[in-house]
Amino acid sequence: MAVRILLSFVLILSTVNLLHAQYDYPRDTSYNIRSAYLKIKKNHPHVTPIQPLKLGGIQVEKEVVYADIGRDLTLDIFYPKRSSEKGYPGVLLIYGGGWSSGEKANQIPMAQKLAAAGYVAVVADYRLSPEAQYPAAMHDLKAAIRWMRTNSEKYSLNQAKIAVLGCSAGAQLATLLGTTGDLEKWEGSIGVTDQATSVQAIVNIDGIVSFIHPEASSEGEYAAKWLGGYKDEVPEVWQEASPLEYVNGNTPPTLFINSSQPRFHAGRDDMVKLLDKYHIYSEVHTLEGSPHSFWLVHPWFEPTYEFTVKFLDKVLK
DSSP states (O other): OHHHHHHHHHHHHHHHHHHTTTOSSOOOOOSSHHHHHHHHHTTOTTOEEOOOOOOSSEEEEEEEEEEESSSEEEEEEEEESSOOSSOEEEEEEEOOSTTTOOOGGGGHHHHHHHHHTTOEEEEEOOOOTTTOOTTHHHHHHHHHHHHHHHTTTTTTEEEEEEEEEEETHHHHHHHHHHHHTTOGGGTOSSSOOSSOOOOSEEEEESOOSOSSSGGGTTOOHHHHHHHTSOTTTSHHHHHHTOGGGGOOTTOOOEEEEEOSOGGGGTTHHHHHHHHHHTTOOEEEEEOTTOOTTGGGEETTHHHHHHHHHHHHHHHHO
């Protein structure tokens, strides 16, 4: 226990130190495209990092405020220039980083590609564990969905067709958003509060769907930082934050895109079994030989996008 406490203190201290050069609130952006690329390159020397794209036919608005929590929470929105009478499907993209790090830039290339394919793609900032523990991130992301529906007319967004897409820890959050629908517990009271937060599709890119599943045994200090303690200390919170616990007949169609690292599949197969039981459409794709964070480098970014857009076209268009 003493080792755990010391380790947590060191992690928190290092995170806080990262903050003060750039932000007036605790923030760790050490997990980004470049850091992921440098790590992956050690074992896969031929990879290249993704970067923002120059695509025609889309419009962009950045640093749009969607909620006030004592500071501004912002999002970047990418959408087709041509308006649509019936509205384009929407996608909320959620970056990962162990619930403690990450930044919107990690999801911008995917958002750009989705906008070019006829989607209103929103990349939202949200509170990470150095600033606020669970369930703050859920409250923030729910507020982002409500903002999308509130502003649907401006961006030609079809309110009835919104997906959530997340990577790594962001995938866990996306799946929890999708499986909990409009359950009051995670709604929070920030931003617009008179819109639904249920979604119509989930894209899980290499994220666990259970903190308590036997396959999730390797989850440790980063989950503990976010959930307010280790599994043996707050088991009820680890269970509550596990999307697998809420899968039912109302769960939306779900796409899993996974690396070849088993630890990031925790609970996936059991979730697929439940989806099958309820006759809910799902897909599972594993990129053989790929590391975690594969979506941030070539050659794996393109197949990740292709699996995603084909699935979304199928279930939302």
